[in-house]
Amino acid sequence: MGGLSWPLLVLGGGKIVDKLVEMKNIHKYYGRLKALKGIDFSVGDNEIVGVLGDNGAGKSTLIKIITGLHAFREGEMYIKGEKINPRHYSVKKAHQLGIETVYQEQALAEKQALWRNIFLGRQKTNALGFIKVKEEKEETEKVMRELMGFTGIGANPDSNIKTLSGGEKQGVAIGRAMYFDADLVILDEPTMALSLQEVDKVLNFIESIKTRGKSCVYISHNISNVYPVSDRFVAMDRGKVVGRYNKDEISLDQLNEELISVTKVK
Amino acid sequence: MDSKLLNSKTWEKYKTQIALISIAIFVLLLFIITSPAVFLSPQIYRSFLSTVPFVGVMALGLTLILAMGQIDLSFPAVMALSGFVFALTYQLSGSVFLGMLACLLTGSFVGMLNGLLVTKIGIPAIVVTIGMQFFIRGLSNVLSQGSALNMNVGDNIFYRLFAGDLFGIPAQAIWFVFLSILLWAILFRHKFGEHVLFTGDNEDATRMMGINVDKTKIIAFMIMGGAAAFAGILDVFRMRTWWPTMGEGYLMMTVATVFVGGTSMFGGEATILGTFIGAFLIGSLEAGIVAAGLSGFWTRLIYGLLILVAVTIHTVMNR
Ligand SMILES: Nc1ncnc2c1ncn2[C@@H]1O[C@H](COP(=O)(O)OP(=O)(O)OP(=O)(O)O)[C@@H](O)[C@H]1O
Ligand SMILES: [Mg+2]
Numbered sequence: 026m027g028g029l030s031w032p033l034l035v036l037g038g039g040k041i042v043d044k045l046v047e048m049k050n051i052h053k054y055y056g057r058l059k060a061l062k063g064i065d066f067s068v069g070d071n072e073i074v075g076v077l078g079d080n081g082a083g084k085s086t087l088i089k090i091i092t093g094l095h096a097f098r099e100g101e102m103y104i105k106g107e108k109i110n111p112r113h114y115s116v117k118k119a120h121q122l123g124i125e126t127v128y129q130e131q132a133l134a135e136k137q138a139l140w141r142n143i144f145l146g147r148q149k150t151n152a153l154g155f156i157k158v159k160e161e162k163e164e165t166e167k168v169m170r171e172l173m174g175f176t177g178i179g180a181n182p183d184s185n186i187k188t189l190s191g192g193e194k195q196g197v198a199i200g201r202a203m204y205f206d207a208d209l210v211i212l213d214e215p216t217m218a219l220s221l222q223e224v225d226k227v228l229n230f231i232e233s234i235k236t237r238g239k240s241c242v243y244i245s246h247n248i249s250n251v252y253p254v255s256d257r258f259v260a261m262d263r264g265k266v267v268g269r270y271n272k273d274e275i276s277l278d279q280l281n282e283e284l285i286s287v288t289k290v291k
Numbered sequence: 292m293d294s295k296l297l298n299s300k301t302w303e304k305y306k307t308q309i310a311l312i313s314i315a316i317f318v319l320l321l322f323i324i325t326s327p328a329v330f331l332s333p334q335i336y337r338s339f340l341s342t343v344p345f346v347g348v349m350a351l352g353l354t355l356i357l358a359m360g361q362i363d364l365s366f367p368a369v370m371a372l373s374g375f376v377f378a379l380t381y382q383l384s385g386s387v388f389l390g391m392l393a394c395l396l397t398g399s400f401v402g403m404l405n406g407l408l409v410t411k412i413g414i415p416a417i418v419v420t421i422g423m424q425f426f427i428r429g430l431s432n433v434l435s436q437g438s439a440l441n442m443n444v445g446d447n448i449f450y451r452l453f454a455g456d457l458f459g460i461p462a463q464a465i466w467f468v469f470l471s472i473l474l475w476a477i478l479f480r481h482k483f484g485e486h487v488l489f490t491g492d493n494e495d496a497t498r499m500m501g502i503n504v505d506k507t508k509i510i511a512f513m514i515m516g517g518a519a520a521f522a523g524i525l526d527v528f529r530m531r532t533w534w535p536t537m538g539e540g541y542l543m544m545t546v547a548t549v550f551v552g553g554t555s556m557f558g559g560e561a562t563i564l565g566t567f568i569g570a571f572l573i574g575s576l577e578a579g580i581v582a583a584g585l586s587g588f589w590t591r592l593i594y595g596l597l598i599l600v601a602v603t604i605h606t607v608m609n610r
Pocket of ligand 2 (some may be wrong): 084085086129213
């Protein structure tokens with residue numbers, strides 16, 4: 026799918042549908058620090074977008090605005106065609122809109138059981154809000170076996186997160202995002218703590234997002250991981266988008282050189 | 292305790308409680324040995340059942356607050372102010388029910404103020420609640436002009452429910468058991484409790500998963516305030532009087548109860564059974580010391596010793 030054919034996509038039946046995510050001139054401050062300085066960014070239907078850039082470029086900040094964690098100041102954001110009011114947008118709302126995220130920080134609570142970490146915020150409860158513990162644990166067992174590829178040694182749904190290895194923790198964070206079957210999966214440095222073999226699993230997962238017709242934003246410092254699975258690339262530097270590339274227009278080596286030249290101190 | 296006796300998983304899960312029960316049994320045996328006449332008769336236990344719940348109910352609230360990685364030092368004053376509102380509303384309206392309602396509302400309202408100052412202004416809870424403690428104590432002094440209020444409701448249904456005997460057991464004890472079970476269910480089986488534990492464990496991660504952390508904190512502080520108000524209700528019923536110094540002396544007892552029980556300051560973890568046992572342990576100490584013939588001077592020393600020993604054991608075991 027051509028990444029630059031925005032703003033509108035025409036889907037089957039002639040129905041005109043806006044892009045999955047569309048951001049225009051987004052600004053974000055942390056106190057006085059200006060982290061995003063007028064970003065245009067979009068994610069189309071069934072598109073994998075690789076986001077690249079140095080430490081502190083604003084990649085995580087950008088995706089945290091999409092996930093509802095941070096409110097933006099200026100600019101406009103549309104998700105599935107719906108105009109987002111930053112004051113009423115939230116992580117919960119993003120979940121409802123089908124956005125799942127694997128945060129760079131993993132977003133796991135160390136002293137809590139694995140099964141609780143999977144369902145936090147989306148608990149299976151009765152009408153009074155009491156958790157259906159057995160059901161959540163059984164589902165977790167399934168998630169672990171089928172989605173995370175845990176082979177049954179060591180970890181189980183009752184394990185505390187602090188007893189897991191770095192790779193296992195990442196597996197939980199990714200498994201959680203897979204379980205809730207999103208229209209948009211955002212992965213922020215998902216392969217940091219992983220062995221080569223585990224990295225392959227993550228890349229396979231991203232490819233499966235594509236085959237299932239869903240979309241993905243994939244942030245990584247490792248261009249050789251991002252390149253093969255992405256449809257297009259967005260390069261960021263110091264709060265700005267400094268380059269946009271379609272995969273069919275650029276080779277891995279060219280992309281590498283581009284990134285070095287666009288992020289050079291001017 | 293020999294870990295071979297238990298399978299290691301069960302041991303891991305319950306070691307804090309097992310350690311605490313062992314300490315409790317040890318202290319009880321010590322009491323029985325030093326003053327068998329007192330500690331082999333049921334009277335003393337009956338008296339514990341009616342006195343321990345005041346601190347116990349507040350300790351339950353504090354357990355929730357500590358599970359969330361927060362602290363509240365204002366509850367003894369909240370107990371006094373809510374108790375005052377209870378007695379005053381009763382005197383003015385003649386309705387016990389209205390009095391209790393006003394009392395609980397007062398307690399949770401102060402809790403809400405604590406929660407708002409902590410979350411919306413961003414002041415650390417220890418600072419907020421120390422300030423609030425002075426303010427609320429001062430407020431009840433000003434409102435009452437330092438004099439006690441009579442609260443003789445006679446022997447009506449409310450008195451029996453909150454200060455009488457139910458099934459031959461002091462009502463306070465039954466409330467304490469009921470509230471312990473309720474709080475356990477909320478903390479470990481309800482989604483609100485899960486939000487509390489996660490907030491205490493990793494606030495940022497909890498936000499990332501879409502939990503309204505501020506709301507969770509405010510509600511928890513309101514529950515703490517409500518618990519203090521409930522302790523006030525129990526105390527006013529029992530003494531048939533409200534007096535301005537109510538709750539004074541309960542602060543350290545309550546904090547000690549929760550720590551001896553095995554709940555840590557670091558948040559994300561808590562034990563309700565621990566708090567329950569801790570309340571009786573702390574609550575029986577003074578009687579045991581006096582019965583053993585030691586002078587009152589010993590009380591603090593032994594309190595301190597027990598707290599340090601218990602906390603050391605908990606910490607070493609959880610390393
Ligand atoms: N919560 C925060 N409060 C204050 N400043 C922040 C916060 N989060 C990020 N920043 C700052 O905003 C800028 C952008 O950070 P961001 O995390 O978005 O970068 P990034 O591109 O994800 O970097 P990395 O590759 O290291 O993850 C940085 O200067 C960072 O220090
Ligand atoms: Mg980042």
